[in-house]
Amino acid sequence: MPELPEVETIIQRLKHGNQDQPPVPGNIIQSVLVTWDRSIAEPDPRSFQRILVGKQIMDACRRGKYLHFPLDRGHLIAHLRMSGDMRMEKSISSDGAHLPPAEHDRVILNFTTSYRMAFNNIRKFGRMWYVEDAQSVFLGLGIEPLSDQFTAQGLFEILHTHNRQIKPLLMDQKLIAGMGNIYTDETLFRARLHPLRKSDSLSLQETEDLYHAIREVLNEGIRQFGASLDWVYRGGQFQNTFKVYQREGESCFECGTAVEKIIVGQRSSHFCPNCQKRQ
Numbered sequence: 001m002p003e004l005p006e007v008e009t010i011i012q013r014l015k016h017g018n019q020d021q022p023p024v025p026g027n028i029i030q031s032v033l034v035t036w037d038r039s040i041a042e043p044d045p046r047s048f049q050r051i052l053v054g055k056q057i058m059d060a061c062r063r064g065k066y067l068h069f070p071l072d073r074g075h076l077i078a079h080l081r082m083s084g085d086m087r088m089e090k091s092i093s094s095d096g097a098h099l100p101p102a103e104h105d106r107v108i109l110n111f112t113t114s115y116r117m118a119f120n121n122i123r124k125f126g127r128m129w130y131v132e133d134a135q136s137v138f139l140g141l142g143i144e145p146l147s148d149q150f151t152a153q154g155l156f157e158i159l160h161t162h163n164r165q166i167k168p169l170l171m172d173q174k175l176i177a178g179m180g181n182i183y184t185d186e187t188l189f190r191a192r193l194h195p196l197r198k199s200d201s202l203s204l205q206e207t208e209d210l211y212h213a214i215r216e217v218l219n220e221g222i223r224q225f226g227a228s229l230d231w232v233y234r235g236g237q238f239q240n241t242f243k244v245y246q247r248e249g250e251s252c253f254e255c256g257t258a259v260e261k262i263i264v265g266q267r268s269s270h271f272c273p274n275c276q277k278r279q
Contacts, residue, residue, distance in 0.1 A: 002080050002226065004062075005218060005222045005226040006227070014060045015060035021090075026056070029053055032049040039126060040107070042129045063138050075133070079126060105118045145177070152211040156204060164198065165195065166195060167267075170187065185244050188210075188271065194271060194276045194278040195264050227239040247270060252274065
């Protein structure tokens with residue numbers, strides 16, 4: 001957490017704003033506060049604070065699980081890791097007082113308006129970058145699974161170029177960018193594939209089913225604003241439609257068999273042993 005749908009939900013909120021907060025694009029950075037130096041991956045924290053002053057945020061977009069803010073010169077990039085969030089909020093109260101940062105705010109960008117963007121990171125694993133070339137951070141990321149470039153044939157080639165268990169392969173960010181534990185479990189259930197199936201054993205028809213399952217599950221996650229599972233990311237509803245994830249011991253909605261949990265690639269994997277037979 002957060003995975004592609006949660007990151008997409010956050011970036012759309014920042015990009016378009018809402019009734020309580022304006023969009024982030026168009027704002028000019030007046031000052032930067034770093035309260036946890038290790039939140040800054042590049043450059044060093046002091047240079048990060050200095051370089052960003054005066055920069056204008058031109059857009060807000062997503063690449064895999066990264067939040068990407070193209071600037072009028074250079075790029076601001078963030079990765080939320082296990083417990084991060086990014087929010088736009090008022091920095092000055094109605095009486096003109098400066099509002100204190102929230103607990104666990106690690107980086108704050110104060111704008112020339114009365115708003116700021118805060119990077120909140122409870123477990124301190126999240127990171128931010130300022131770079132001249134975004135590809136220096138994104139280099140090595142795999143294809144976007146919701147892009148036009150992602151096709152069933154392309155997925156078939158990925159699967160058959162490797163001889164790996166399908167669950168870890170789908171979560172490999174160097175191959176497909178954005179998939180995580182939740183959406184991979186739900187995808188494999190929808191495609192009726194066991195998480196331990198070898199990638200190069202899938203037929204073309206099974207690959208097409210997997211391709212459609214990936215896109216359907218991710219799009220459904222986005223429509224429901226992601227999944228709310230802990231104190232970090234709230235507001236999503238996708239957890240209410242889980243078919244297997246975190247349902248160990250509960251009955252499969254399709255066949256009534258008890259959902260099982262195993263460890264695959266050091267991650268918990270939930271599946272229905274009847275609907276997702278290992279071949």
